[in-house]
Amino acid sequence: MFASALGLAAASLTPNAASAQQPATEADVVHGQAIQVDVDARDVQRGIFHVTETLPIASSGVLRLRYPEWLPGKHSSAGKIANLTGFDFTANGQTLSWKRDPLDVFSILVDVPAGVSSLTAKFMYLAPLERDQGRVTVAPAMLSMGWHEVSLYPAGQPVRDIQVYSSVRLPAGWTQASALEPTGDADAGNVVHFKPVSYETLVDSPLVAGSNYKRVDLGSDVYLDLFGDEPGNLDATDKQLQLHRDLVTQALKLFGVRHFDHYDFLVSMSDYLGGIGLEHHRSSEDGVPPDYFTDWDKRALNRYLLPHEFVHSWNGKHRRGADLATPDFHEPMQDSLLWVYEGQTQFWGSILAARSGLVTKDQALDMLATVAASYDQKAGRKWRPVIDTTNDPIMAHRNPAPWPSWQRSEDYYVEGMLAWLDVDMLLREKTKGKKSLDDFAKLFFGGTDGDWSVSTYRREDVVDALNTVYPYDWSTFLKQRIDDIAPHAPLDWIGQGGYRLTFDKEPNSYIAARQTNYKMADFSYSLGLSIGNNGEVSQVYWGSPAFDAKLTPGTTIVGVNGREYSADVMKTAIDDSEGSDAPIALTVKRAGRVSNVDITYHGGQLYPHLERVKGTPARLDDLLAPLK
Template sequence: MSHDSFDIHYTVNVSSLAGHLIDVSLHINLPSNEGHELSLPAWIPGSYMIRDFAKNLVEVSAKHKDGNAVEIRKLDKQTWKLAANTGPIEVCYRVYAHDLSVRSAYVFDDFAFFNGTSVFLALKNHRDVPSLVTLVKPQLAPCDKWRVATTLPLANTTKHHEFGEYQAKNYNELIDHPILLGNYDAIPFDVVTPVKQTEGVDAQHTCQFELILAGGHRSDTKRMAEDLRKLCAHHFALFDDTPPVDRYLFITMLTGKDFGGLEHISSTALLYSRDDLPSLAQADHMPDGYRTFLSLCSHEFLHTWHVKRTRPAVLQASELSQETYTPQLWIYEGFTSYYDDISLTRSYVTGHESYLEVLGQTLTRLERNAGRFKQTVTDSSFDAWTKFYQQDASAINNIVSYYVKGAVIALCLDLHIRMNTQHTKSLDDVMRYLWQHHGKKDQGTPDDIIHRIVLDDMALPLASFLQDALYTTKELPVAALLNEFGVTLHKRPRIDGSDLGGKPAPRVAKNQFGAAFKAADTGVIITQVTENSPAYGAGLQVGDQLIALDGWQVTTGNLLSIYHQFSPSTQVTLDVLRHQRLKQLLMSVEAAIQDTVYLTVTDQAKLQKWLPSVKS
């Protein structure tokens, strides 16, 4: 296939590592009597926040094939207008790529990563036109061993992992395949899945996977590939249908401490700490950091069905130029957050004890979130653009996470369905319904889709539960439902600020303080204050520099130990610097509240109806 057969052709080259620059030339072979409009998206699917990717474009120009300049002017923050022309036209621009995240673009000497939403200008009225992408190998010293990791379809004779030509059938496909350039490790594994045939003939589907690790590591890749294989096989079995992908990449950028994931049509971009991957020396146990990595992979891979194909109707028509609001994110992120953890146990990568610990941590996050009494989960979904994705210090008091509460709602719904159908159905049936009736048919879901499935199709008496869970701030019946499956929910005070919950504790905090803090040159800086806590009642504010408690200088290491020496109902003084003025506050000491959850199994037989612990 020649270049001339494509009316839109992008050539991409990393031109500077130190400058974090990507050079792009866009060849347009489509004449326009009015002049083409070019634009970049304002946000990327899966991350509901206006990010204005066009702000990173520099030196935008255009010229005819003969080299003469074509007038190009900017219409708004993300749109450019070319003068009328008969073509062909070449538009040249640079992208400043210095956002180390899964959402944008980043260039440095270890690797270059970018999403199409940051790099590929779209032609208005031509978003359905096929395009060609030529990836040029950087002619820079550290890049001699660089390769290409992407699921963007190949063109011509280019092979996987090679620089060369790739293609997309339309703009939406073009921006749904992130691209990593670098010297990385590629760990392959296959998953073979039985496929139902209408004629009754046995068949199999093989999906080729690769775990891409860029940035350097010392991990046990054999173990990782085997665990991921089990997880992916579980997700294929969950939907009980021919998988929608033949090749899938876990594109992982490794750093010292970062975390992130973003789903795509046949890949995911991940950002993770290399130190939390498993080493050969840890083969006999499951490190917490590795368990979290597997959960992240599980989450993003499940999105292959549940977001990338099954999704709210309003998101199907979005052009990514402005916010698109939906109250359904609790379904898509919440349900996925429930399955990401439980799937580790259901695929026998971890035992049910490990899952119950993680579930206890999820319930702890919700328990400590005072905002659950102010915001419903559907409002949280709708307001994701301005509240969830732009959190400030007041977030813990004013908003609830549709990830966390959505996951707990999914747990409750799963247990409710099992109980009301004598364990013949579960939330799995809801997921399969969503796939068969919406995702597979490319039909977006209405806002009341869960009501339609659970109340109408399944005919279950759960209207009151759904009303309370989705449209009120009432507490969820977690403890009662878990008890029906042989699990007892316990609450205790936290140990300290690093206590995530999920486990019993030999010692706990004596008193409740009510504020989070970080180190300062002298004392500590207050970063968060929880409503109805002693710190809140004393008037402690975010940004205050707390230098002494009852006359004793404080640090991050001794503040709580000093505070816990006092008995409840006594009063202590806080010496605070606020806007360069010294203030003294009076705080009443209060006993620690029980805001930390852990779970214990009291009936193994009942638990087996929800969490089988032995592979049959």
């Protein structure tokens, strides 16, 4: 292949080239003196961010400026270096030459002559304009900007030691929100200057700006920053806002303390800005549909997002897996503890959504039934343990996969949650309701109110904390659920919680909402496939009747039992299959060919539910109930 052959040639040539030259002297910036990053973000129409960066220079030679590569929250090498363009480096009125390090393409090497005390770097960041170019971050009425996109940092120091003054110039009439604190200095045009922070904090403090904006005080120094495509998107009712206040109250009751001095939910309610859910220490980027408030009943699925991202301030930002806490954005991250970082956040995000009332108890139970059933039938669990999926951010980059149920995809999120449900229910059972994962949360994620340092941990620390809550062989317990290949998902919590997993012909509320919101029909638990409203197969479960019939994603189902395809026609065919010997006869279209495919299935429509087992302790209800 062309790309890999070229890569090989470059790598094999470099040692010779290097040995033929004298190693260049390394230039350095003045340590302890702040750099300045000024961004002109007015060209929203074309998505061009103009940056001027000023660095204090201590010594001449080759200055290595890095573009953030390994991004917190992405847990992977995800910096969009190819979109950083138009380099223009100057000092003392002279243009300086630059080149890229071919062995580290995120490094720009600038020749700094003697006698230079200040270097000016000008460049442009080009925001993706179409979805296939990356997440779209500019829209007619809003933009989102991460400082990792629009800045370079000098190599040679931990990023927490680099101080940065920053400013952004916004389109006229637009307002920004972020965790950064404006200085309040007046300036011509719509420029916001920010108080200096470390480069680490700057990168952890993205901003959203827009013309339709409303800020809502949720109490306890937590704010909802709402940006809409249209002014009407901001029309939240008092009751809806109260549920978000209850989220804050319930989270603080759970963890006991805050690991922020202030916190901003940066909520983009948009059809045009790319979707996002990204955690930061004192803020989060929360992308939801424009009718998040105005079509409340339809948007229940989106109400798990803010609780999840909020929990990350404690789990992920304050407490962080030791192998994930790197000194800069160049050193590779390792993701071995994401089953805590994301798994327990998935757990608490779901529980807090229910405890706050953002979703009802029944909606939460339907969500849990759905993930229990779907993870239990993932064939990939026969070869791949959860721990191996913690490598997925680095190796798969969330690229669409042909057979996700066999490949597994970041299963440490949801199966991590299922494992933590097992922990919680075991604690409640063994201690007769006196202890639960709430006690672990206070112990492990608590500490001092307002302390927003990073506190790293290893797996042993997790086991120790569990043993402090209740002595048990947690090491083996976790190994069985995280490290071992397990033919079934961790589902002990269902019985211990006072429920059983059942299947019937009625989609539960979670599946029904998914079918409506994603415009598809979900036959995962019967035929083992889901189908878009246009008849195109979107997913086939490995090992399912649909898989055995050799159906694939991308195939369009044209006809079912001699009738034109619709979701209702398919449902009737599945119902009729019960008690019949005949297969379900499909006419399908793929790659310019039309063919007939028979699915051998006689089980009728099936959808999962959690059904209360009368006379047993309702521990799951206790977990989902708001803290007093």
